[in-house]
């Protein structure tokens with residue numbers, strides 16, 4: 001995939017509607033208890049934290065003032081009957097309220113912290129595992145596009161972005177609403193005129209935030225894409241390290257990563273540039289609000305009601321105002337962080353659901369037949385196939401691709417060997433991948449035991465077919481683990497027996513830790529021939545009635561080739577076997593040989609028949625054997 005080309009994934013991502021609402025309905029609803037407890041506890045913690053400044057103001061006027069400035073002790077929401085008489089009793093009453101509210105805040109902060117964390121991390125876990133399961137279910141054509149970097153970003157960055165959003169942003173937004181709402185209510189109840197002065201900056205703050213959110217959204221999306229492109233580049237560079245070194249292209253590769261990194265730097269700066277304007281702007285507005293309250297309130301206390309204002313202001317109310325102004329500045333200053341987190345969570349949720357929405361075409365029907373043990377009868381009826389156009393790859397939509405297999409037909413009776421030969425790119429591997437339903441036929445049908453493969457459960461089809469591919473992949477783990485991919489419940493003896501059958505036992509025993517030797521990432525610590533034999537042992541263990549051997553003897557020395565060939569002969573005994581081989585000597589005994597050219601069968605028959613006909617096969621044979 002070229003880095004600028006729009007992928008199928010991009011298209012589905014762009015179509016995701018209301019990603020955050022969807023996040024809540026898909027992942028939030030099943031865990032609503034934690035969410036509700038968290039939100040409620042947060043609400044109570046914030047509300048309790050507003051009590052001390054109000055109590056302080058009331059106590060200042062009623063308990064600590066003397067003479068004419070002393071007023072009666074009055075508290076919002078507290079009936080007068082509950083308030084004790086006398087300064088000393090009122091002092092202790094105030095202290096109890098203040099300590100009580102701090103304790104309440106502490107307890108509920110703890111509860112909301114735990115619940116919010118649990119909620120957010122459970123969602124993150126679910127997003128990660130669902131996304132990985134979805135990836136495993138996606139059609140092969142999705143991976144042909146090699147969007148590994150993008151996909152890895154979903155599992156790493158996006159899941160944790162969502163966690164941060166659910167944990168911090170959500171709880172901080174609630175805190176903001178409670179603070180601004182609660183403080184406005186208290187201030188208006190105490191002195192509505194001064195409250196107007198204090199809160200006059202709020203609409204400006206809202207307007208600034210609104211503008212910020214609108215202009216930053218597209219920049220965020222660009223930045224996320226730049227992150228993904230950078231990841232893809234780095235992964236490609238490291239994945240191809242051998243090629244990079246052998247072709248002396250370190251500088252070229254470094255330059256490409258540096259370009260991607262610069263792109264990431266540039267898009268990040270675009271985001272930050274806006275934040276530079278927004279954050280100080282917010283601070284300024286909050287500071288203005290504080291200064292205006294101080295100016296008007298102070299003047300009122302010192303001189304009397306300023307022009308346009310009427311009534312009285314007590315020192316206690318003034319102190320409550322000053323404290324409260326301070327309190328709402330902090331959550332408001334958080335708005336930019338909240339906005340940041342909401343924006344990046346929105347982009348992340350789009351990617352998570354973009355992945356979830358990619359259709360999977362190779363699926364099981366509801367009434368799929370479970371093929372317990374196949375007899376090994378395989379038939380191709382007029383099979384044609386085209387790979388999807390690169391840019392249209394969406395996991396199976398093959399519109400627009402060029403056909404690589406045309407009207408391929410043959411029958412393989414149980415136990416027979418069918419060989420596919422032909423020049424490179426003729427379509428041999430593709431033809432056999434269709435049998436495993438790694439790709440879906442575009443036309444015609446492939447039948448196993450008379451069942452169209454599309455009517456079978458995928459698991460039962462694939463368990464009945466043993467597949468040894470051109471490049472053998474091993475997972476990081478021990479040799480025994482890798483052989484067990486053939487059958488996970490196999491005991492140690494069965495694993496050894498399979499390895500012996502594949503003539504792998506001897507070299508495995510010589511390894512420092514025998515079957516427990518770790519093979520390294522992709523099996524790099526083993527030679528090509530060793531990997532190949534482990535792959536064969538895997539198939540021996542699987543013991544399937546049908547075999548697909550895609551050039552199983554390529555890229556090994558003659559001695560290893562002989563060992564592998566002996567194992568293959570043993571393996572194919574009594575099984576329907578499909579072999580792809582460039583070396584024709586390995587297919588002379590095949591019951592039928594199909595010669596493919598540009599996806600079409602141009603000759604068919606056994607070795608003798610094909611030699612006698614003097615066609616393409618005969619000339620290939622002559623070229624290889626010199627006869």
Ligand SMILES: Nc1ncnc2c1ncn2[C@@H]1O[C@H](COP(=O)(O)OP(=O)(O)OP(=O)(O)O)[C@@H](O)[C@H]1O
Nearest residue numbers: 144387388404422423424425426427428429430431
């Ligand atoms: N995943 C893919 N996506 C798109 N086109 C592909 C893909 N895999 C193979 N092709 C194309 O399909 C054609 C057949 O490839 P295939 O690998 O089946 O040939 P082959 O006969 O097995 O070749 P070889 O002998 O070199 O392995 C080639 O033109 C190839 O470029």
